[in-house]
Amino acid sequence: MEKKAEVEIISRKAIKPSSPTSPQSRKLEFSLLDQVIPPIYTAVILFYTSNTNQSNDSSFRSRSEKSDHLQKSLSKTLVHFYPLAGRLNNNTSIECNDEGAHFVEAEIHCRLSEFLKEPDPSLLSHLLPTSDPKATELARNAVLLVQLTEFNCGGIAVSVCPSHKIADASSFCEFLKSWAAVARGHDEVARPEFIGASMLPPVTDQQIERSLEALGDSFITKRFVFDVSKLANLKAKIGSGVQQLVPTNVELVSAIFLRCAIAACQSTTGCFRPALLYQTVNLRRRMAPPMPESTIGNLIWGFPVVVEEESKMDVGDIVARMRKGLKDFCNEKANIFKGENGYSLVFESFKLEGEFFKTGMRMYSCTSRCKFPFYEVDFGWGKPTWIMNPLYAMNTMTLMDTKKGDGIEAWLTLEKQEMAVFESNEELLAFASINPSVVI
Incomplete structure (x- = not known):
């Protein structure tokens, strides 16, 4: 073209x-x-x-x-x-x-x-x-x-x-x-x-809106497509472990992303740097009783998955921490957003994020739109051939199912030097293709 x-x-x-x-x-x-x-x-x-x-x-x-x-x-x-x-x-x-x-x-x-x-x-x-x-x-x-x-x-x-x-x-x-x-x-x-x-009513006495830094020329966004069939063996291997933990495809892709991002950062800086991945959770289905899907607004929050040691970078270990983090979040925090205690939870999360930042920890985020029926959107002339969910933000990955459901499409933004190392990672390439053609 x-x-x-x-x-x-x-x-x-x-x-x-x-x-x-x-x-x-x-x-x-x-x-x-x-x-x-x-x-x-x-x-x-x-x-x-x-x-x-x-x-x-x-x-x-x-x-x-x-x-x-x-x-x-x-x-x-x-x-x-x-x-x-x-x-x-x-x-x-x-x-x-x-x-x-x-x-x-x-x-x-x-x-x-x-x-x-x-x-x-x-x-x-x-x-x-x-x-x-x-x-x-x-x-x-x-x-x-x-x-x-x-x-x-x-x-x-x-x-x-x-x-x-x-x-x-x-x-x-x-x-x-x-x-x-x-x-x-x-x-x-x-x-x-x-x-x-x-x-959860708004506050009026302080500035709480978070901003996103402009990407600038040092960052680049690329597309990767993970093959679900290639993830199956890794899923079975992790699931056969002592913990009997069978990961979801989203958990696997997120863990591979974090592991390879940490490796890319280490390669470009020359040293291991602790990292944190924020996983976004839809609160509607996590509250008791659940909120209707027709509830409009932002009913999402993130929980942190931390990798502080180089020896803790195994995909299975990261997935286990993701699963525990999600379970703890759902059991202990999801319902708190419905009342006055939601304020303290939000501001405590901000404080914790600030503490992580001060330690020099590298922060990433992952948002999944998998399982949402975007491919069912038919205005009268048929369903979409392809859908793109762009989000151009630093150290961020967005995920979405492929149309046939045989893969997960990931859009990832990283610093250019780190992306060059990330996209050549053999572990990543064992599961994902870099920007393959969209088949019509």
């Missing part, structure tokens, strides 16, 4: 709810967990080939027809997800003023098949509305941005970018499922519940 292929913006507009938000719902306060989330947009890019139309419906032949269909169905969906049509009010709330989601329509002058032969993170970022300076200027403080990009072959990419202040992975998935259901003409869609602030 011609690496200089550029995205041409065709139009920009605001999509408002098809009916106005009621006066009593005009303001949505953040929960404390919303407040501590960095002020970034999360994103998913859904790719559809021109022949994914499984119903042989000829209603969506042109980009304009698909765009009109998406806009109308989005407008109807925003009636229920009304905060997504509002504007951010600092770090306290969303003004649900119906100003609308920002919708960008664009073209890219190449074929989708060429684009996906070797997915390039720097090119993929241009399919996001957040990469368009004018869009971000026009949509200042917008909660939701969307971009529809058409390829020369008629294939499309639908990029959806809600503010992380209101959308964790579960919230994001609920919104996409509802939007797709509305687009297919379904009347029965899940009704979102915005109850985070009533569970």
Whole structure:
């Protein structure tokens, strides 16, 4: 593919709810967990080939027809997800003023098949509305941005970018499922519940929002695809140990990532450096009683997995610590987020993180979107051919199932020198391929 292929913006507009938000719902306060989330947009890019139309419906032949269909169905969906049509009010709330989601329509002058032969993170970022300076200027403080990009072959990419202040992975998935259901003409869609602030109210007397440092030129993002069949032997080996611990695929990939990242850091610095991996947990299913999946907002938290000694880098050891950390977190902490003690838990976690940082410990994070049904998102012309979940943050890995379920796709950002060592690690390459072509 011609690496200089550029995205041409065709139009920009605001999509408002098809009916106005009621006066009593005009303001949505953040929960404390919303407040501590960095002020970034999360994103998913859904790719559809021109022949994914499984119903042989000829209603969506042109980009304009698909765009009109998406806009109308989005407008109807925003009636229920009304905060997504509002504007951010600092770090306290969303003004649900119906100003609308920002919708960008664009073209890219190449074929989708060429684009996906070797997915390039720097090119993929241009399919996001957040990469368009004018869009971000026009949509200042917008909660939701969307971009529809058409390829020369008629294939499309639908990029959806809600503010992380209101959308964790579960919230994001609920919104996409509802939007797709509305687009297919379904009347029965899940009704979102915005109850985070009533569970853990916000604070107003101190600055608690965490920021993310700009990556700069010293960091690079790459894609790896782990083969589930190749993980099976390692899983069996660990499971046959004394602890009888059978790892999940996500645990294995996370442990391999941490082990290889530590080795890469050691190779470039010349010394072993203790490391910590934060594993993100969806609190909804971990609370008692569980919260409904339709609960919208940030109901996530992370628990630390620490490797302090070079002798403790075995994958099985790391997996065992992950499993114990998750069990302890679920048993001792998950339910605390429902009440006043949630405040002390949040700030104690910040204090512990600061102590780790002062010791010079290298910090990593891993977020999994595995098991979420993103590949079921059908707006009326078929299911996605490929999905990308970009998150460009330092020392961060995001995971997602491949479409067929035979692999786990990982997007990883590391310092360039460390990435060069990381991607040549023989242990890693025994289980993963570096940026293989997306098969259409």
